[in-house]
Amino acid sequence: MQSSLSxxxxxxxxxxxxxxxxxxxxxLAPLYLVALAAFSTKQATFxxxxxxxxxxxxxxxxxxxxxxxxxLSSVGNSVIVALVTIVASLVLGAPGGYxxxxxxxxxxxxxxxxxxxxxxxxxxILSIPLAVAFMQMDLYDTIWGVALVHTAMALPFVIIVTxxxxxxxxxxLEEAAQTLGCNRIQAFLRVVxxxxxxxxxxxxxxxxxxxxxxxxxxxxxxLRNRTxxxxxxxxLNDSPLYYRYAGGFFMxxxxxxxxxxxxxxxxxxxxxxxx
Amino acid sequence: xxxxxxxxxxxxxxxxxxxxxxxxxIKDGEFMVLLGPSxxxxxxxxxxxxxxxxxxxxxVFIGERDVTDLAPRDRKIAMVFxxxxxxxxxxVFDNIAFGLKMQGRPRDEIKRRVEEGAALLxxxxxxxxxxxxxxxxxxxxVAVARAIVMQAAVLLMDEPLSNLDALLRLQMRAELKxxxxxxxxxxxxxxxxxxxxxxxxxxxxxxxNGRIVQCDAPMxxxxxxxxxxxxxxxxxxxxxxxxxVVRASDGKTTAVVGESHIAPSAALASTLSAKNGQPILxxxxxxxxxxxxxQQANTIRARVLxxxxxxxxxxxxxxxxxxxxxxxxxxxxxxxxxxxVWLHFDPDKIRWMDAATGDAISSMV
Numbered sequence: 001m002q003s004s005l006s007x008x009x010x011x012x013x014x015x016x017x018x019x020x021x022x023x024x025x026x027x028l029a030p031l032y033l034v035a036l037a038a039f040s041t042k043q044a045t046f047x048x049x050x051x052x053x054x055x056x057x058x059x060x061x062x063x064x065x066x067x068x069x070x071x072l073s074s075v076g077n078s079v080i081v082a083l084v085t086i087v088a089s090l091v092l093g094a095p096g097g098y099x100x101x102x103x104x105x106x107x108x109x110x111x112x113x114x115x116x117x118x119x120x121x122x123x124x125i126l127s128i129p130l131a132v133a134f135m136q137m138d139l140y141d142t143i144w145g146v147a148l149v150h151t152a153m154a155l156p157f158v159i160i161v162t163x164x165x166x167x168x169x170x171x172x173l174e175e176a177a178q179t180l181g182c183n184r185i186q187a188f189l190r191v192v193x194x195x196x197x198x199x200x201x202x203x204x205x206x207x208x209x210x211x212x213x214x215x216x217x218x219x220x221x222x223l224r225n226r227t228x229x230x231x232x233x234x235x236l237n238d239s240p241l242y243y244r245y246a247g248g249f250f251m252x253x254x255x256x257x258x259x260x261x262x263x264x265x266x267x268x269x270x271x272x273x274x275x
Numbered sequence: 276x277x278x279x280x281x282x283x284x285x286x287x288x289x290x291x292x293x294x295x296x297x298x299x300x301i302k303d304g305e306f307m308v309l310l311g312p313s314x315x316x317x318x319x320x321x322x323x324x325x326x327x328x329x330x331x332x333x334x335v336f337i338g339e340r341d342v343t344d345l346a347p348r349d350r351k352i353a354m355v356f357x358x359x360x361x362x363x364x365x366x367v368f369d370n371i372a373f374g375l376k377m378q379g380r381p382r383d384e385i386k387r388r389v390e391e392g393a394a395l396l397x398x399x400x401x402x403x404x405x406x407x408x409x410x411x412x413x414x415x416x417v418a419v420a421r422a423i424v425m426q427a428a429v430l431l432m433d434e435p436l437s438n439l440d441a442l443l444r445l446q447m448r449a450e451l452k453x454x455x456x457x458x459x460x461x462x463x464x465x466x467x468x469x470x471x472x473x474x475x476x477x478x479x480x481x482x483x484n485g486r487i488v489q490c491d492a493p494m495x496x497x498x499x500x501x502x503x504x505x506x507x508x509x510x511x512x513x514x515x516x517x518x519x520v521v522r523a524s525d526g527k528t529t530a531v532v533g534e535s536h537i538a539p540s541a542a543l544a545s546t547l548s549a550k551n552g553q554p555i556l557x558x559x560x561x562x563x564x565x566x567x568x569x570q571q572a573n574t575i576r577a578r579v580l581x582x583x584x585x586x587x588x589x590x591x592x593x594x595x596x597x598x599x600x601x602x603x604x605x606x607x608x609x610x611x612x613x614x615x616v617w618l619h620f621d622p623d624k625i626r627w628m629d630a631a632t633g634d635a636i637s638s639m640v
Binding site for chain 2: 170172173175176177178179180181182183186191194195
C-alpha cells in the first residue's frame with residue numbers, strides 16, 4: 001500500500017516537473033538559438049545541420065550589426081523615447097492612480113473600466129490617422145511624437161497598476177503623518193512614496209520594456225528618426241540572415257535584463273507590499 | 276495641556292448618523308474614555324477631534340481655540356492608531372522623531388526627547404531596529420512613544436490595546452495608566468472594552484447609536500447606570516434585569532416579581548409609588564445578590580442551573596421565573612446545580628428601570 005502511494009506521488013511529481021521543463025524549453029530554446037547564432041561567425045548561420053553548441057564563438061556578427069549605419073542612433077532614439085515615456089506616464093499616471101486608490105467619487109468604476117477598454121483598441125488602426133494628425137502638427141518623424149504615443153499607450157496601465165500599489169500602502173500611515181505635522185503633500189512624499197517606490201520602479205521598468213519593444217506605431221510615425229525596432233523592421237527584408245539573428249538578439253537583451261532584475265518586484269506590482 | 280469641548284457635533288456617512296448632536300466637555304489633564312459597542316460613533320468623534328473627518332455640524336474646541344476648520348497638523352494633537360500606523364520604512368528612532376523633525380527642532384533636542392520617550396516605554400534597546408523586526412507589543416509602544424514625545428495639548432488613542440493578546444493587554448493597561456500619571460496630558464481614549472474603561476478613565480462617556488448615554492466617573496456609572504443599556508454593558512458579568520410590576524397600597528410600595536414582593540429603599544419608595552400598576556425592571560449586579568437559606572423579606576425563589584468555580588468567586592447561573600440571572604458568591608459557598616434557593620436583594624443596590632424606556636428611576640429628578 002505504502003509503496004504504491006509513493007509511486008503515485010513520484011509519478012505526479014515527474015509529470016509536474018516534466019511539464020515545467022517543457023514550458024521552460026518552449027521559451028528558452030528559441031532564445032538560446034538566437035543567442036547562439038548572434039555569437040557565431042557569419043558562415044555558421046548558413047551551416048546545416050545547425051550546431052547546438054557554441055563551437056564557432058565569435059563577435060563578428062554582433063559587431064557587424066552594431067556598426068551598421070543607423071543602428072546606434074536608433075538605439076539612442078529608443079532610449080530617449082523610453083525614458084520620456086516613463087517620466088511622462090508616471091508624472092501623469094501616478095496621481096491618477098492615487099486618486100483611484102484613496103478617494104471615492106462618482107464615475108470611479110466607469111473610469112477604471114474605461115481605462116481597461118481603451119487598451120483593447122488596436123494600435124494598427126490608430127497609427128495611420130495618428131500619422132496624419134502628427135503631420136499636421138509637425139510632430140511626424142520626431143521622437144517626441146513617438147514618445148507621446150507610447151505615453152498614451154502606457155498611461156492606462158500605469159494608472160491601474162499604481163492605484164493597486166497605493167492601495168497597498170495603508171491609509172493609516174498617511175493619517176498618522178498628518179497628525180504629526182504633515183500636510184497631504186508632505187505625507188505623500190515622506191510616507192507613501194518611499195513605500196510605493198519598489199512598485200513604482202517595477203511599473204517604470206515595465207513601461208520601459210513596453211516602449212522599447214513597441215514597433216508598430218514607431219515604424220509608421222517615423223522616417224528618419226527611427227527607434228531600434230522600427231529600424232530593424234524596415235531593414236529586415238534587405239538584410240542577410242546573420243544580421244537578423246544579431247538584431248533579434250540585440251533587441252531581446254534589455255527586456256531580458258530588466259525582467260530578470262524586477263522578478264522580485266512583480267508581485268508588488270499588484271499591490272502586495274509586505275508591511 | 277488644554278480642555279476640549281464638543282458642541283453639538285453631527286457627522287453623517289451616507290444614510291448613517293455616526294454622531295448625532297453630541298456635546299461633551301473634557302477637563303484639562305483628564306483621561307476621558309469613549310466607550311461603546313461597535314458602530315456607536317466613538318471613533319467618529321475621535322477622528323472629528325483629530326481633524327481626520329470633517330464635521331457636518333457643530334464646533335470643536337481645543338482650549339479656547341475653535342479648531343473645527345483646521346487641518347490635523349494645526350490642531351496640536353498626537354494620536355495613537357488602532358493599527359499603530361508605525362512607518363515601516365523608518366527605524367524606531369526615526370519613527371519616534373518624525374513629528375519633532377516635522378517641527379524643525381534642532382538635532383540634539385530631537386535626540387534627547389526621543390531617548391527620553393523611548394526610555395519611558397522601554398524601547399531604548401530597539402532604536403536602530405525597523406518595525407518589521409519588532410513584535411506587535413513593541414510596535415504599539417513605538418506608536419505611543421511617537422505620540423507622547425510631541426508633548427501635544429491633547430493625546431488621542433483609538434483602541435490601542437485591542438490588537439494585543441490578553442496578557443500583554445493587561446500589562447499595557449497598567450503602563451498606560453502609569454504613563455498618564457507621569458505626563459498628565461489631556462487624553463481621549465476610545466475602546467469597546469469596558470474593563471479598560473473602568474481601569475483607565477477619570478470619566479467614561481458611554482455611547483450608543485451616535486449619542487452619549489451617560490458620562491460620569493467609572494464607579495458612578497458602575498453603581499448608578501443611567502439606563503438598561505449602560506447597566507448591561509458595564510460590568511462582567513452584566514447587570515441582571517428582572518421584570519416586575521409596581522404595587523402601591525396602604526402607603527407601602529413594593530414591586531411584584533413573580534410571587535415575591537421586593538421593597539425599594541426608602542429614598543425611592545415615594546418616586547416609585549407614582550408608577551403604581553406600571554411594569555418595572557429591577558437591575559441588580561451579580562455580586563449584590565446573596566443566597567438565603569429560607570424565605571425572608573426581599574427574597575425571590577430561584578433554581579441553580581450552572582455553577583462555575585472561577586477561583587476568586589463562584590458564578591451561578593440561576594433560573595428566576597422566566598429569566599436567567601447571574602449571581603456571584605464566595606468561593607466556598609455550598610451550592611450545586613438543581614438546588615432551589617432564595618435570592619436576597621439588597622434594596623440599596625437595586626437599580627430600578629422604567630420597563631418601557633429602559634431609563635433609570637432615581638429619587639433625584
